[in-house]
Amino acid sequence: MSTFHGYVHVPFCKVRCGYCDFNTYTATELQGYPQTAFISNLQVEIELAKQSVGDRELQTIFFGGGTPTLLPANELAEALELLQRNFGIADGAEITTEANPDTVDESYLKTLKSAGFNRLSFGMQSAVPEVLATLERTHNPAGVAENVAIAKRLEFQTSVDLIYGAPGETMEQWQESVHAALAMQTDHISAYALIVEPATKLARQIASGEKPQPDEDLQADKYEWLDYTLAEAGFEWYELSNWSRELGTASRHNMAYWQGMDWWGFGPGAHSHVAGRRWSNVKHPTTYAKHLSEGQIPSIDGELLSVIEQQEERAMLELRLKAGLQLDVVKSLNESHAKAVSELVADGLIDGRQALQGRAVLTLQGRLLADFVLRKLLGL
Amino acid sequence: MSPRAKTRLEPAKTNPDFIRNFCIIAHIDHGKSTLADRMLQLTGVVDDRSMRAQYLDRMDIERERGITIKSQAVRMPWELDGQTYALNMIDTPGHVDFTYEVSRSLAACEGAVLLVDAAQGIEAQTLANLYLAMENDLQIIPVLNKIDLPAAQPEKYAEELANLIGGDPADCLRVSGKTGIGVDALLDKIIRTVPHPVGDPNAPARAMIFDSVYDSYRGVVTYVRMIDGHLAPREKIQMMSTRAVHEALEIGVSSPEPEPTKGLGVGEVGYLITGVKDVRQSKVGDTVTTVAKPATEALKGYSEPLPMVFSGIYPIDGSDYPNLREALDKLKLSDAALVYEPETSVALGFGFRCGFLGLLHLEIVTERLEREFGLDLIATAPSVVYEVTMDTGTEITVTNPSEFPTGKVKKVLEPMVKATILAPKDYVGVIMELCQGRRGVMIDMQYLGEDRVQLRYTLPLAEIVFDFFDQLKSKTQGYASLDYEEDGLAEGDLVKVDILLQGDQVDAFSAIVHKDKAYAYGVLMTGKLRELIPRQQFEVPIQAAIGARIIARESIRAMRKDVLAKCYGGDISRKRKLLEKQKEGKKRMKMVGRVEVPQEAFIAALSTGDEKKGDKKK
Numbered sequence: 001m002s003t004f005h006g007y008v009h010v011p012f013c014k015v016r017c018g019y020c021d022f023n024t025y026t027a028t029e030l031q032g033y034p035q036t037a038f039i040s041n042l043q044v045e046i047e048l049a050k051q052s053v054g055d056r057e058l059q060t061i062f063f064g065g066g067t068p069t070l071l072p073a074n075e076l077a078e079a080l081e082l083l084q085r086n087f088g089i090a091d092g093a094e095i096t097t098e099a100n101p102d103t104v105d106e107s108y109l110k111t112l113k114s115a116g117f118n119r120l121s122f123g124m125q126s127a128v129p130e131v132l133a134t135l136e137r138t139h140n141p142a143g144v145a146e147n148v149a150i151a152k153r154l155e156f157q158t159s160v161d162l163i164y165g166a167p168g169e170t171m172e173q174w175q176e177s178v179h180a181a182l183a184m185q186t187d188h189i190s191a192y193a194l195i196v197e198p199a200t201k202l203a204r205q206i207a208s209g210e211k212p213q214p215d216e217d218l219q220a221d222k223y224e225w226l227d228y229t230l231a232e233a234g235f236e237w238y239e240l241s242n243w244s245r246e247l248g249t250a251s252r253h254n255m256a257y258w259q260g261m262d263w264w265g266f267g268p269g270a271h272s273h274v275a276g277r278r279w280s281n282v283k284h285p286t287t288y289a290k291h292l293s294e295g296q297i298p299s300i301d302g303e304l305l306s307v308i309e310q311q312e313e314r315a316m317l318e319l320r321l322k323a324g325l326q327l328d329v330v331k332s333l334n335e336s337h338a339k340a341v342s343e344l345v346a347d348g349l350i351d352g353r354q355a356l357q358g359r360a361v362l363t364l365q366g367r368l369l370a371d372f373v374l375r376k377l378l379g380l
Numbered sequence: 381m382s383p384r385a386k387t388r389l390e391p392a393k394t395n396p397d398f399i400r401n402f403c404i405i406a407h408i409d410h411g412k413s414t415l416a417d418r419m420l421q422l423t424g425v426v427d428d429r430s431m432r433a434q435y436l437d438r439m440d441i442e443r444e445r446g447i448t449i450k451s452q453a454v455r456m457p458w459e460l461d462g463q464t465y466a467l468n469m470i471d472t473p474g475h476v477d478f479t480y481e482v483s484r485s486l487a488a489c490e491g492a493v494l495l496v497d498a499a500q501g502i503e504a505q506t507l508a509n510l511y512l513a514m515e516n517d518l519q520i521i522p523v524l525n526k527i528d529l530p531a532a533q534p535e536k537y538a539e540e541l542a543n544l545i546g547g548d549p550a551d552c553l554r555v556s557g558k559t560g561i562g563v564d565a566l567l568d569k570i571i572r573t574v575p576h577p578v579g580d581p582n583a584p585a586r587a588m589i590f591d592s593v594y595d596s597y598r599g600v601v602t603y604v605r606m607i608d609g610h611l612a613p614r615e616k617i618q619m620m621s622t623r624a625v626h627e628a629l630e631i632g633v634s635s636p637e638p639e640p641t642k643g644l645g646v647g648e649v650g651y652l653i654t655g656v657k658d659v660r661q662s663k664v665g666d667t668v669t670t671v672a673k674p675a676t677e678a679l680k681g682y683s684e685p686l687p688m689v690f691s692g693i694y695p696i697d698g699s700d701y702p703n704l705r706e707a708l709d710k711l712k713l714s715d716a717a718l719v720y721e722p723e724t725s726v727a728l729g730f731g732f733r734c735g736f737l738g739l740l741h742l743e744i745v746t747e748r749l750e751r752e753f754g755l756d757l758i759a760t761a762p763s764v765v766y767e768v769t770m771d772t773g774t775e776i777t778v779t780n781p782s783e784f785p786t787g788k789v790k791k792v793l794e795p796m797v798k799a800t801i802l803a804p805k806d807y808v809g810v811i812m813e814l815c816q817g818r819r820g821v822m823i824d825m826q827y828l829g830e831d832r833v834q835l836r837y838t839l840p841l842a843e844i845v846f847d848f849f850d851q852l853k854s855k856t857q858g859y860a861s862l863d864y865e866e867d868g869l870a871e872g873d874l875v876k877v878d879i880l881l882q883g884d885q886v887d888a889f890s891a892i893v894h895k896d897k898a899y900a901y902g903v904l905m906t907g908k909l910r911e912l913i914p915r916q917q918f919e920v921p922i923q924a925a926i927g928a929r930i931i932a933r934e935s936i937r938a939m940r941k942d943v944l945a946k947c948y949g950g951d952i953s954r955k956r957k958l959l960e961k962q963k964e965g966k967k968r969m970k971m972v973g974r975v976e977v978p979q980e981a982f983i984a985a986l987s988t989g990d991e992k993k994g995d996k997k998k
Contacts, residue, residue, distance in 0.1 A: 007949060192945040192946055193941070193943075193945040194945075195944065195945060195946070216939075216940065216941045217937075217940055217941070219941055220940035220941040223941070240943060240945070240947075241945050241946065254948065257947075257948055257949060257952070258947070263949070265949055269950075270949070271949035271950040271952075271953070272949075273949070273952075278952070278953055280950060280953075301953075303953070309956065312956060312959065313952060313956055316947075316952075316955060316956060316959065317947065317952065320947060347917065347918065349917070365940075367943065368940055368941045368942070368943055369917050369939070369940070369941070369942045369943065370942070370943040371942045371943050371944060372917050372939075372942040372943075374959070375959070375962060375966075378959070380959065380962055380963045380966055
């Protein structure tokens with residue numbers, strides 16, 4: 001039985017970073033939409049969602065963005081309160097917000113804590129000023145450690161996000177960032193290879209030769225080094241880009257995505273998955289507000305997944321997890337699965353013993369080639 | 381000046397004294413079709429309203445490329461000094477690939493208009509056809525075309541023509557096919573100087589087939605020139621080479637639309653329709669006679685067309701194989717020179733080994749297959765026919781490099797050509813360099829005028845089938861022209877170079893090359909493939925080998941990363957859609973062993989020209 005989860009998308013940023021293609025808006029891009037209207041819009045969507053979903057308790061909640069912490073702490077508290085009032089929040093639920101190190105301080109975090117937040121994910125990205133400059137991140141790297149220390153003192157679970165493979169980033173710079181992150185002694189680390197998304201400023205800079213193309217081989221080296229170093233420091237991977245100190249500190253909210261659970265994404269551009277249906281909200285806050293004012297769920301792009309599509313998604317998501325993918329799923333999708341599995345084992349991309357137990361579990365090399373492994377398993 | 385003829389002479393009853401059969405010899409874009417258009421208009425056989433450019437070129441490709449592939453004959457009336465004449469213009473193909481067809485067209489004429497662009501002078505191909513015309517004792521009428529062009533130098537080129545064929549430069553007519561200037565004078569001159577046909581009207585019928593085309597409505601239309609006797613509709617006719625008997629369902633002349641007649645008499649040119657569906661039943665050069673009164677001796681000059689160049693043709697989508705077969709079967713009906721047989725390639729799947737008269741023929745056939753039958757094709761690098769003798773004495777004919785034997789080879793014979801190249805003298809150096817680089821041996825060099833030179837070389841055919849002509853054109857800024865004729869076989873120090881991907885031979889890339897060039901070929905192909913084949917999840921060595929000996933190697937480093945870092949809410953749908961896209965892309969991949977090779981890589985690797993300097997793979 002699917003559990004139910006909530007995501008709240010706060011689509012505001014002070015500045016737009018060159019690599020980012022998320023649905024977020026700076027003050028000028030909002031075209032007159034007042035950030036202060038956000039909570040009241042959210043309230044309407046939450047109430048509509050309640051009517052649609054019925055009585056389902058939230059197992060986890062995640063605030064992402066954008067920059068959720070651009071909102072005053074009491075507004076985030078209020079949003080949580082709205083969810084509590086409409087759906088109810090399970091005992092011991094994991095309640096996370098992403099936090100920009102420059103937008104929070106002790107009193108801000110205290111407010112969140114007393115509202116019920118219990119996990120903070122800091123957008124650290126790098127500890128190296130040159131790399132942060134390439135990414136156009138404006139925060140002061142020293143602020144991350146300070147805030148993590150405060151969060152730990154306030155008994156939040158903590159995580160930092162890192163990005164590797166920014167144009168020009170050397171192996172040494174990456175190692176410096178990872179060491180800095182480890183020094184903060186967070187419970188959790190996420191590390192993402194930089195993806196150059198089309199139509200971003202970074203993509204244009206690379207196309208024009210202003211910045212170098214990210215080097216995929218170097219990214220692979222960085223991933224391998226990272227995995228080794230984090231393991232030495234007592235972290236274990238549980239998803240391709242996520243490492244946790246212990247099983248209990250893995251992000252339960254993100255696991256819900258990967259295990260195909262139901263969630264409602266609130267806010268402009270947020271994606272939802274409920275009862276085999278996927279949709280996303282309209283992107284711009286103004287349009288979002290307009291739909292809501294007319295009493296409509298502001299969704300577009302709805303699709304009801306076929307059984308095969310559901311199975312494909314399951315393969316796609318579970319393969320990325322430490323627990324791996326049940327090979328039964330593959331058997332129904334690919335006639336020549338046995339050959340595929342044996343070749344993948346022979347090439348050292350999935351674990352042989354686990355395969356015999358009926359699971360496809362990626363090796364370190366396999367993790368770096370996960371998309372290839374997936375295509376091969378699905379016979380594509 | 382002659383007026384249009386008021387009456388036409390009736391076919392089948394025309395006195396040979398009033399018939400003139402001529403052809404036009406010209407280089408590809410020297411304006412032959414345009415001149416023919418003007419003649420059609422001037423003689424009134426095509427009225428101005430229905431006139432269209434290059435009226436006689438029937439295939440789209442012909443019209444687009446401005447070249448004539450298949451010839452045709454048109455009967456036109458013209459009056460001179462109060463007498464009406466019937467002029468038969470026999471259009472000849474203008475390309476070296478079709479020399480045999482040209483020679484049969486020439487054999488159907490008594491005169492030839494030598495048409496030369498007044499801005500460019502004579503070209504190698506024209507020279508070759510002129511030579512053929514003179515061998516056939518044709519009366520040559522030199523004509524300079526395009527005199528309306530600002531760049532025209534009629535004086536200079538009249539001199540050049542006079543030097544070639546003798547006579548006075550002043551005798552050289554000046555015309556413009558575009559404006560029509562001088563075309564009437566040319567028609568007059570044809571009547572005055574071209575001898576009328578001579579034959580025995582009472583002898584058994586003998587007609588020479590100079591062209592045979594397939595028409596989807598009427599079946600094969602055979603174009604003939606009557607030499608002796610008479611042919612009439614409903615008569616049983618016989619092809620002398622095959623002894624096959626058909627009924628002449630329809631006989632007629634083209635002027636230029638087909639007009640049925642009561643028959644054809646001595647010296648006349650026209651067509652026969654027998655209801656046959658395959659042009660092979662009606663071979664160019666063959667002699668037609670009647671069953672009732674058969675001739676005993678066939679006309680001279682008949683020979684079977686021999687393919688010179690071979691290439692494997694494969695459908696890009698394997699499921700198109702039956703369609704390709706059907707398309708070739710259909711094409712064969714109208715192209716007697718096309719030969720093919722099924723072939724299997726490890727890399728390319730099922731296809732056909734096709735034989736062509738030459739490179740242009742190959743290009744035209746593949747283009748027609750793609751255009752008229754909607755097929756996407758890959759053609760392997762063209763190769764020639766080798767005669768291989770083994771130490772054991774066994775002899776093997778190799779038309780596909782992958783058939784080249786592996787054991788001890790005693791000798792290899794390869795086809796040679798005699799090439800004639802005409803170019804301004806400034807380019808002699810680069811041409812010599814090119815020919816020597818292609819194992820050419822110079823026969824002689826001659827100045828045609830003050831600044832134009834004719835070079836003659838003996839070259840292996842294999843050296844010119846790939847990109848020789850392109851190279852020649854680019855090294856001479858397009859000024860050089862090339863003609864070649866077969867020149868027997870010669871022994872060559874040849875080896876087969878194989879290309880291996882991860883140890884698996886890719887048959888489509890095997891090539892037979894001269895020993896001294898094997899290394900260069902190996903380096904070129906391995907380098908090209910390294911650029912073209914995407915990285916795989918394992919390292920892929922690419923090797924070039926002669927037998928078991930590796931002569932060049934490259935490797936494609938293993939792909940180490942193929943994963944999207946993130947997969948959250950919105951990424952999930954995106955990623956699934958990406959998967960579906962990749963599924964499509966996969967269809968265009970061919971497996972060589974475990975290596976996925978995109979179709980594009982095959983096409984690019986097999987295509988001529990410089991390799992693109994793309995992003996170097998690391």
